[in-house]
Amino acid sequence: MRALMLQGTGSNVGKSLLVAGLCRAALRRGLKVAPFKPQNMSNNAAVTADGGEIGRAQALQALACGLPPVTDMNPVLLKPESESGSQIIVQGHRVATLKARDYAAYKPKLLAPVLESFHRLSTAYDLVIIEGAGSPAEVNLRAGDIANMGFAQAANVPVVLVGDIDRGGVIAQLIGTQAVLTPDDAALVQGFIINKFRGDPRLFDDGYSFIQSRTGWRGFGVLPYFPAATRLPGEDAQDLRRPRPVSIAPGAVKIACLALSRIANFDDLDPLRAEPGVDLTLVEPGHPIPGDTALVIIPGSKSTRGDLAFLRAQGWDIDLLAHHRRGGRILGICGGYQMLGQDIADPDGLEGPPGTTKGLGLLNITTRMAHQKQLGLVQAIHSESGLRVSGYEIHLGQSQGPDKSRPFAMVGPRPDGAQSQDGLVMGSYLHGLFHEDAFRAAFLATLGVPMSSRPHAKGINTVLDSLAAHLETHLKLDSLLTLSA
Structure with a gap:
């Protein structure tokens, strides 16, 4: 040995x-x-x-x-x-x-x-x-x-x-x-x-x-x-506050991510931090969501209902509604996706005290926490672009509702996530989706970000x-x- x-x-x-x-x-x-x-x-x-x-x-x-x-x-x-x-x-x-x-x-x-x-x-x-x-x-x-x-x-x-x-x-x-x-x-x-x-x-x-x-x-x-x-993935939430690995290009598109108190699996953001055409802003507690933001990301959370209460305590729920009214886009990943729905039920207290919490109401879905954790590596196809998305799932809840008829992606025959009727609000259970270079480039192009030639995995x-x-x-x-x- x-x-x-x-x-x-x-x-x-x-x-x-x-x-x-x-x-x-x-x-x-x-x-x-x-x-x-x-x-x-x-x-x-x-x-x-x-x-x-x-x-x-x-x-x-x-x-x-x-x-x-x-x-x-x-x-x-x-x-x-x-x-x-x-x-x-x-x-x-x-x-x-x-x-x-x-x-x-x-x-x-x-x-x-x-x-x-x-x-x-x-x-x-x-x-x-x-x-x-x-x-x-x-x-x-x-x-x-x-x-x-x-x-x-x-x-x-x-x-x-x-x-x-x-x-x-x-x-x-x-x-x-x-x-x-x-x-x-x-x-x-x-x-x-x-x-x-x-x-x-x-x-x-x-x-x-x-x-x-x-x-x-x-x-x-x-x-x-x-x-x-x-340029390497960080493990501690404080790593989100490290200097960016690249300089921000003139005219970069602003993407804001909410700094939830129990933020989880935030390596979703790493490929965006490395894009010169993206001005990735971490919205800290006590600060409003910037008005010039093109996309707001609600990230994963280890305590979804607890972080939803935290989000409301910052006034971010009001900011999100205003952002949506102005035609801004919102993406919820995993716990963030669950928060976008009508309510989150945790009858057995798997993530905290038992109960049900009213969601943000921006997607017509409901979520119920379950004992069986969904855990696995995933290959999916993004519904709008038809491009491959590689990632992973790691969550307790299951979500249902009419907006799932417009899935964010398809995992084989199974739909993942949901989109609102106006197409401005999206949610997905897939972590790591921006690590796929072709999908990231196509998704960012819809926000007006210039095509990037930076291969993320090769860079690491x-x-x-x-x-x-x-x-x-x-x-x-x-x-x-x-x-x-």
């Missing part, structure tokens, strides 16, 4: 990106490599080839390995539904919805399936590159831990700690982490990486040497900031290759990969 685990001095230090880059670098060296994250927390999930769901970051890492994503790559996924509770996904499938305190008691039961998934991968591949979650310095979470040192101890894998110099205090991040680890856990740490350095890395030579002398850990390099990371692979080359240049990759031998 060969495996290497990256843990961080905190959240968002760049672990996911580093694992993706290491995976692509190992692949380019001729290794059969797979990613693994024991426990993730994200509402931006990917549907896997084996019919489950995992965190979006692991799907990107699988792509970096040249693999289809499978559930073993992220055996435990937590999907927050409220401030205090999350849906628990184990090996791709929902097993419970638990509050944080209840999950702490439940967590030790999850080590067995985590190790089961890890051992399946480690026997099938030359190398498994593992991503921790949060930080091992959160020693209050050490009991029953399956995400960081608890897993590393159980699987007996070497650990490299990642510090983020961009946020400041990286010397204290690394030395402080060592100070709070138990001797047994600290013994698993084989070295560290300094990530996101801006400027001349030689200016940090003294700090780098100080960390090595104080911790006894080996330094594996100082990695300069990688600006092209903005190009950035992954650049990231691997970046790591080869600045890190001691031979030494890093030798740790796993």
